[in-house]
Amino acid sequence: MKDESTHVMPWRIEDIDLTRVERQRAATNEDLLLLLCAASFIESGTDLYTSNLSKFFNDDPEVSSWLNHEWEPEEMQHGRALKTYINYVWPEFDWDTAFANFFDEYSKTCDVEGFEKTRALEMVARCVVETGTATLYRAINECSDEPVLKEITDNIRTDEVRHYKHFFKYFKKYNKIEGNGRLAVLGALMRRVMEIKNEDSEIALRHVFAIRYPERKDDFAYNRNLSARVNSLVRRNLSADLCVKMLLKPLDLPARIQPGIHYPLAKITQHVFFR
Ligand SMILES: [Fe+2]
Numbered sequence: 001m002k003d004e005s006t007h008v009m010p011w012r013i014e015d016i017d018l019t020r021v022e023r024q025r026a027a028t029n030e031d032l033l034l035l036l037c038a039a040s041f042i043e044s045g046t047d048l049y050t051s052n053l054s055k056f057f058n059d060d061p062e063v064s065s066w067l068n069h070e071w072e073p074e075e076m077q078h079g080r081a082l083k084t085y086i087n088y089v090w091p092e093f094d095w096d097t098a099f100a101n102f103f104d105e106y107s108k109t110c111d112v113e114g115f116e117k118t119r120a121l122e123m124v125a126r127c128v129v130e131t132g133t134a135t136l137y138r139a140i141n142e143c144s145d146e147p148v149l150k151e152i153t154d155n156i157r158t159d160e161v162r163h164y165k166h167f168f169k170y171f172k173k174y175n176k177i178e179g180n181g182r183l184a185v186l187g188a189l190m191r192r193v194m195e196i197k198n199e200d201s202e203i204a205l206r207h208v209f210a211i212r213y214p215e216r217k218d219d220f221a222y223n224r225n226l227s228a229r230v231n232s233l234v235r236r237n238l239s240a241d242l243c244v245k246m247l248l249k250p251l252d253l254p255a256r257i258q259p260g261i262h263y264p265l266a267k268i269t270q271h272v273f274f275r
């Protein structure tokens, strides 16, 4: 893990008073906690991805320094904050074991070959990921009625939107050099959108279920249904509007085209993200 001391964090989980958590209220929403757990695994696995990503940008001090000193510590804190919250509400849940199992599988899916062919296009892909997380935490925030979780997810969402803005700025910086056209940008965008669901969250949820419901570990149908139920929680609370607006930005479409494709894209997004 990288040193977090050089960067002043915009907020700190240590400053949030967990004794304010309404445990009973939080624990009744089991599906939401399963989802939070899966999110905490993916966030906590970020440092693996960053070392690859900063290698990809190693001769650009502006980008690699931001990745190492701001982006990564903030993402790691997202994982830690959610873990802290889960431990408080589900003290019996063995987060460390579940995460270790997840990480073992997940780490094999992250490699440099998974990157886009150019730096600008990789930045487009990163914008998609931040769009996904910003949308996810907004949805979680919306379906929770527990005040501390609302506060934490609001902080996280704000971070994700700021990350998006950085990646977008770096996309523009590199695309000035690379000059990728809209079709190339759209390609990178779609490739990453398609990837979002089928890998990371599927692996994470599976490892959450295995520790939470060990007796159902090998019950494939049960786990599939549970996954669908957890994902539908997000889909029902998804702000497709915000999501599409963020996704479309790197395409820099003329204003007159945008309203026409906005609605169909919002519908597609709803189906693709969190199926
Ligand atoms: Fe995050």
Ligand SMILES: [Fe+2]
Pocket (backbone or CB within 6 Å): 075, 130, 133, 159, 160, 163, 164
């Ligand atoms: Fe982020």
